[in-house]
Amino acid sequence: MQRSPEATRFLLVAGTTETARRAGISAAGADPDLLSTTPAADAELLTYGRPVRTDTVPVSPSGCPTPALVTRAVRELLDVDLTVVDGGLAEPTGAPTVSVGAGVGRDIGEQDPVPTAYGAFEAARQYGRALPTNELWLAETVPGGTTTALGVLRALGEDAMVSSSLPENPLERKEQAVSEGLEASSLQPGDAAGEPKRAVRRMGDPVLATLSGLTTGAVETDTAVTLAGGTQQLAVAALVRHGGYEGRLGLATTSYVADDDSADLRASARALDLDLVVTDPGFDASDHVAMERFVAGEAKEGVGMGGALAMADRAGIPMADVRERLAAVYDELLGEQAAETPTADGESR
């Protein structure tokens, strides 16, 4: 196994927002009841390669595995220091976590959905300042997170659009949720421009609060930060820009998000002056079940998938190796489960 430079650290912020309970806005779990478990499970998959306290590997209703498996596959090829930060977990996780005081996020339609936002931002900022790291890659797992990302972008007055874990982006539902949230918070779009903590507290989720705090603290001590993810990380970048930071900031995402016409990520990244890296894992070259749902446009990103792919690419690891490892990780974790899935004619395959 290759080893990445010691001064590189991959940080996963795992948390929840009850916004995910709204029908039809997230594919990050087989059913709504499991959505709140997904971040805890993702943290365990990244840390140990399998569930420890949770008991299922998150899959979408149609069987797309969590992108945590992709990031884990890369981690098995490229040894990199990993830390999980509790960004408001709802279920216990067996993964070790750093606490910044983030609590579960409530629904975006409530008046104060993230009461822990200010405290989590500041604790994360202190932690980001203190981390002895030259280079930080920040990832997220929060079902429903693109809706709260949209809420934050609107509160800040940014016109970027967000992508989706579903093949068809339910933008109307998201806009509806954001409208409710703005009304409940007595905000007009743009009212929180220049006030990132207010924006994330009123319209965001605890993961966005934690990520923007981490980024703000890290850049204060000249740590290079790459936001690993899709349009949720655009919202983090917007929060950090509205906090006054004008220096370098990276965004590493997958080709699935970058090619999503419902959200013009490239234009938004330019508007926020981000160094964008897009990596295509080439899943269409495989016919393995682990990859086919990604090719069909599901998931697209999450759990730092785009960042992990970029790190692998930078280290010279061929995407074919990543795909091979992903297939092995999937088969070990979900092979039996998949074998029990009935086919169209009702037989197990």
Add this chain to the structure above:
Amino acid sequence: MQRSPEATRFLLVAGTTETARRAGISAAGADPDLLSTTPAADAELLTYGRPVRTDTVPVSPSGCPTPALVTRAVRELLDVDLTVVDGGLAEPTGAPTVSVGAGVGRDIGEQDPVPTAYGAFEAARQYGRALPTNELWLAETVPGGTTTALGVLRALGEDAMVSSSLPENPLERKEQAVSEGLEASSLQPGDAAGEPKRAVRRMGDPVLATLSGLTTGAVETDTAVTLAGGTQQLAVAALVRHGGYEGRLGLATTSYVADDDSADLRASARALDLDLVVTDPGFDASDHVAMERFVAGEAKEGVGMGGALAMADRAGIPMADVRERLAAVYDELLGEQAAETPTADGESR
């Protein structure tokens, strides 16, 4: 850097007992107020190589550095998966931790010093069962822990003696504390034989409860366990034996503990049927300030030092390399601090 087998994991259980506030029983901090910070700092040192939320590197009143620096030095030579478990921390740590519900331990002289013992034991047991690991090395950091270890051994009716982080083992003070504890708990020596959870709840500390739970769970799923440490780990072994486990169990410690005449570790390890590995780091071959207090008999063990040395030795890493790395770690963290220490004639050196 070498990489240890992936199926090997080093687990540090970090926690506290207010027993450490008793005068003259622990050297695991420069003054009594700092003792409760030591485990949080040790966890950060092992994880990041430097303090993150804590702001000092623990040293004894006479300047002996925490053995965490030795374990960290080994970790910089031999990459091994590390997880920190919160065994009742009193101060926030920036290290990621797994929670098992352990709270701060109260003074051994109280009637119920570890009310979280049963819950922590069971949660740790479940976690130990679920960990995907072939081989587990378990370490501890808990100032005052040899006194509570003695309490547990007496409650179980084991006649093993305990060592000390001080050059002169304050055995009378420890026996006095244990007598108070037995009386407060209405126990005679041996009354809790065969009842390990009762013994650790009434006379132990939350780290002992967590370690014995982890060990019990791990061996249930045929994970090989090595207890990394000195006489506190003897108490863990006794708890596990009294819980009915008769299979293999390892104990890896330093020559400083094994050669401590005030506690006959070798005989006790034989009595508990433990596979004992003793490693001498050869600190007497160095005149570096990082090592001289160890040679003088301070600290002796802790934070898995003996286990880390054994892992290094097994991997073929020469002790000279460990010493060299330890000196470098010390100089980076404590070099300036040491340079400000006044010498006998009042001048800085």
